[in-house]
Amino acid sequence: SQTIHQWPATLVQPVGSPLSLECTVEGTSNPNLYWYRQAAGRGLQLLFYSVGIGQISSEVPQNLSASRPQDRQFILSSKKLLLSDSGFYLCAGGRDNSPLHFGNGTRLTVT
């Protein structure tokens, strides 16, 4: 079965510092991959999605970027974090009409 690995689970970073969150997928090949952010008490906001290596679609203009260097690896990055980047970041993966599997998330606090 498919498993989404995300790390770290929690992260505290100062404003202006860089960010790199990694997500890897196990148990399937060529998945569609997604990065979501969830502010406290709010719904999930789609940030990026990828249908293949090197293919990234951005949904929300911001200071974040995503990359997919390998089929099962999806990375969320920032060169300089803002306070507003704080939130709960979720990576998800799936194929076509199959259930989407989520990682356990990374709680990012920018101070």
Place this chain on the structure above:
Amino acid sequence: KNQVEQSPQSLIILEGKNCTLQCNYTVSPFSNLRWYKQDTGRGPVSLTIMTFSENTKSNGRYTATLDADTKQSSLHITASQLSDSASYICVVSEYDKLIFGTGTRLQVFP
């Protein structure tokens, strides 16, 4: 703009009671509709997934319905349990892009 709207925003019920959550969407073209359960601080877990040709799908005490003509879906929870307390999220697929509703926060009290 493609949207997914859920109601109610929050709901409190007593253990053992049934409840129904609603989802209206304007997403087009439409590939499939999913319901997820999200416990606080955790990633969502899939409950059901339906294509446009399916009207109903069950997963234990959870039953989802879909009316693709009116673009409405519902999630019915039967004989609620304390462990059903969570956020329930409706997700509509526009090809490879998933559009999430803001969820319904369900609390089940003893």
